[in-house]
Amino acid sequence: MARGTSRFNAAEFRRRRLATGLSQQRVAEAVGTTRQQIIAYERGRAAPEPARLATLAAAIGCAPGVLTAAPEPADLAGLRRAAGMTRTQAVARLAGALGDRVPATRWLLEQAETANVPAAWRSTSRRAAVVAAMARTYGVPVEVVARLWPRPAAGAVRAPADDTGLRTPDPRHTLVAPPDPGSATTLDGLLERLRMLKVWAGDPSYGDIRTRVGKAWSAAGRPATELPGRTTVLDCFRTDRRRVNAELIVAIVQTLHPDVGYVAQWRQALRVIGAESTAAAQVRVQDRLPPELARFTGRTAEVEWIRRELGDDRRDRGPVVISAIEGMAGIGKTQLAVHAGHLVLRERSVDQVLFVNLRGFHPDAGQPPADPAAVLEGFLRLLGETGQQIPHDLEGRAARYRDLLAGRRVLVVLDNAAGADQVRPLLPRDGNSPALITSRRALADLRSATHLALDVFTPGEAVEFLARATPRLPAGDDSTAAARIADRCGHLPLALGLVAGHIQAKPDWSLTDHADWLDERHHQRRLDTGVELALNLSYQHLPPDRRRLLRLLALHPGHDLDAHAAAALAGTDPDTARTHLGLLHGDHLLQQASLGRYTFHDLVRAYATTLAHDQDRPSQRRAALTRLFDHYLAAAAAAMGTLHPTESRPQPHPPSAGTPDPDLADPAAALGWLDTERPNLVAVAVHAATHGWPAHSTRLARILHTYLDGGHYTDGLTVHTHARRAARDNGDPAGQAHALNSLGLAYQRLGRPEPATEHFEQALELFQQVRDPAGEARARNHLGNAAVRAGDYREATDQFTRALDLDRQSGDQIGEARTLNNLGNVHWRLCRYQEAVNYDNQSLFLFRQAGDLFGEASTLDSLGYAEMRWGRYEDAGRHLRQSLALFRKLGNHTGEASVLDSLGSIETRLGRPDRAVDLHQRALTVLREAHHRFGQVWALNGLGEAAHAAGRHAEAVGHHTDALAVDVCDRQQQARAHTGLGHAHLSLGHPDLAREHYERALTLYINLGTPEADEVRVLLRRLD
DSSP: OOTTGGGBOHHHHHHHHHHHTOOHHHHHHHHTSOHHHHHHHHTTSOOOOHHHHHHHHHHTTSOGGGGBOOOOOSSHHHHHHHTTOOHHHHHHHHHHHHTOOHHHHHHHHHHHHTTOOOGGGOSHHHHHHHHHHHHHHHTSOHHHHHHHSOOOOSSOOOOOBOTTSOBOOOTTSOOSSOOOGGGOOSHHHHHHHHHHHHHHTTOOOHHHHHHHHHHHHHHTTOOGGGSOOHHHHHHTTOSSOSOOOHHHHHHHHHHHOOOHHHHHHHHHHHHHHHHHHOSTTOOOEESSOOOOOTTOOSOHHHHHHHHHHHSTTOTTOOOEEEEEGGGOSSSSHHHHHHHHHHHHHHTTOOSEEEEEEOOTTOSSTTSOOOOHHHHHHHHHHHTTOOGGGSOSSHHHHHHHHHHHHTTOOEEEEEEEEOOHHHHGGGSOSSTTSOEEEEESSOOTTOTTOEEEEEOOOOHHHHHHHHHHHSTTOOOOSOTTHHHHHHHHTTTOHHHHHHHHHHHHTOTTSOHHHHHHHHHHHHHTTSOOSHHHHHHHHHHHHSOHHHHHHHHHHTTOSSSOBOHHHHHHHHTSOHHHHHHHHHHHHHTTSSEEEETTEEEOOHHHHHHHHHHHHHHSOHHHHHHHHHHHHHHHHHHHHHHHHHHOTTSOOOOOOOOOTTOOOOOOOSHHHHHHHHHHHHHHHHHHHHHHHHTTOHHHHHHHHHHHHHHHTTTOHHHHHHHHHHHHHHHHHTTOHHHHHHHHHHHHHHHHHTTOHHHHHHHHHHHHHHHHHTTOHHHHHHHHHHHHHHHHHHTOHHHHHHHHHHHHHHHHHHTOHHHHHHHHHHHHHHHHHTTOHHHHHHHHHHHHHHHHHHTOHHHHHHHHHHHHHHHHHHTOHHHHHHHHHHHHHHHHHHTOHHHHHHHHHHHHHHHHHTTOHHHHHHHHHHHHHHHHHTTOHHHHHHHHHHHHHHHHHTTOHHHHHHHHHHHHHSOOOOHHHHHHHHHHHHHHHHHTTOHHHHHHHHHHHHHHHHHHTOTHHHHHHHHHHHHO
16 A cells, blocks of 8 residues: 555545445546546555545545544454455465475465464464465554464353244354445355344344334335235345345345435445346346237327326436336226327437346346346346446446436436335436336335336226227127126236237137126136236137247246247247247237247236246256257357457357257357357356256356446356356356356456455366366466466466466467467566566467467467567567558457557657557547456556656556556556656656665565566666
């Protein structure tokens, strides 16, 4: 941590910002800085100057003194965080100081930070060695570490068991602060922290917690049927769970510690870990409304009211909520919203549409309410963002989403919402873009919203609906026949639509005949409600093959499907399936989600699912799902083979005969299919893993690895976590190793290096057990890259060298090329430029031989940068320009930005700083848009060096300071920034500041073991 930051209380600043409800972007705008700078303040990586401190405090409504004088860390974990280190970084440094293996040091540090010091380390000599090493690592006096070193109690106190049989921490072990949910990496770990929070809050009984939650939910307008019972609350505290009720856990946390910022931390932790245990991230968003009913009837007053609320004169109004009376389903909320939305579009009141089914009340427990973070990811893609441009956290996504909506007129339709918390992050910032929400709940917590409580049709509207749906059908002897039919359907729109489909199939009957027949059915007590009546009539009207298809469609684990998936389920051809889907839609048994894709109303899905389990043998249902999963395996493999032909991947099971898959030979078609089917592919991976198809789950995860690693990191966590469990349960260590490798990459992309490294290490052990040299090489490459970022080049070189031997042993040419490129990268960091160029040239030859254009472009970039550092500017420029052309051909913007940054460094070294500034700035713009934090640090340092060369030393200070503020772990770039700050401050006449930064750079270079340390020593001697 930079000197002076200890007086700024980063945690208090973050807590108060969250309490005000302000996003990081809004605070940045208020104080005139960047969101990245606010993030640096919150994470303790930088401290505001006194003038900015006052502005910052005013923005969040507190006095400047509240944000200063941070307390001394209370434990070793806090001391490590105050030093700006992750546990992995600290382990690497401590292992070198202690001469231990990294796994042993990690275990020791974990024990010390949790106050569970092993007996072997209690002796004076061993304890002194560790304390001294920690003091050097964290840059503090030995006395500080010694004071915080935990001393184990003489005897362990056994935790008592409560009346539930659960083990809870002994209340005598008082917790100073509530547990940090963000430190949990597994669902069990998070639930253990919930139990710790219960103890911290005074250990209230589960009955008391249930009462508190019930009162809070009742006050928010929740019906009594939704209030939790004692057992439901108790289940939230049990470990060994596959999924949890996230909404209830948040409510429990609010009752135990109602601090707004703390509750927000739990929501974020549940979203991150929830991706490993739930299907909440499986969601489909659309940039168009679903098709409108051809004969929309009634609701005249409601439609006019919604049009007024969504019209051009609605500035600064809140969202419009269409809710149902008494939580009734089938009342027509969605159709009303869709109809009103189409009217708004026709009137050109908006320019664009964003639509999503939030799945608030899906009948399948495996389809929980959609995670708003996943919805935002989809919305951002529809608004033009690429995967690399999308922030990982909910708050960052919401801020980016609202920024993109600014200045646009976008109609946001949030259908089937579970509650206010689900929709808040999805609402536009102001009234320029209208929002329309449907829900079975009133959503009274949305204070700024206008609400429409929808009831069933009036008798007149119901009769009108039947008249439009059954034109030219005679009434018969009874002029009130239509009213009798409407009454028997309970005036419910869904039931009326289903009955209308049945009536149309018998045009020779009069309405009186239909009314009499319905009365007979009711009097015989064969059916009780309008929905049951309508569903059964519609189903009985179908021919046998269409009944079977309807039942099988309900087994699909995803939200919607196309003709190819339906054909696989039924074992028929796509044309036949397409015809049946259209007829089922005409009978109101299916809804059209988009052109060629169909979905169920929740009530119809529940009805069809029950029929499937009652009428189809388990073996028949399993055979249908196996055909479906085979279809997705084969199509996904075909799509990935088109997009990445040089990658080797496992062959899927062949599809069943008679169910041809879509043509995905064109790259655009392949990518389009993957993007469209991604929610279904995730749902299939989860269902296959948890319902008896483990091999399908693991193979699908391997097929989708590269696609998910292209920006779908949350989906990657879900897919690979379930693949890992499936492989473990199936006794497949190789599949488990591949899943662990992919999980590590997903964690790394999400900025969580510690669990990433742990997963890579576990993958390595399993690959060694199964004697898979290619897999072991990949795991070692991942570990080597993690070590490079942590500044442990010796460990990185060792991992890459061993990986290279394994690549050659297995004959993996692409793997060998990537490893050679990695070795080149670590050698230029060590200033061994000849070796770096040699490795890169070998890598380039192999990539070109294999026809891998992306690998070729990346290696040319690395080769050019190494040659630039070596002073061979002509060769460097030639190779970098070749790389730039390839990246542009591939449409890879971040690769293009990396090359521009390297070209800028060449211009600075050739004495053309103005050209350099332009190149670095162009690179920085792309990297910021892509939220590529590592690349931003490089570009900012390049800008600082160019500004210094141009004589603009104050600008150089700003750029290098901004580089240090970006929260990444790249010791080499940190040392580069401090060196640049030393140069700039010396030129500005500040030798003391220059010395301070040179000293910090020297420390970093010494720890890195690179020759730049000697250059900095010379600079320091000149200051003596």
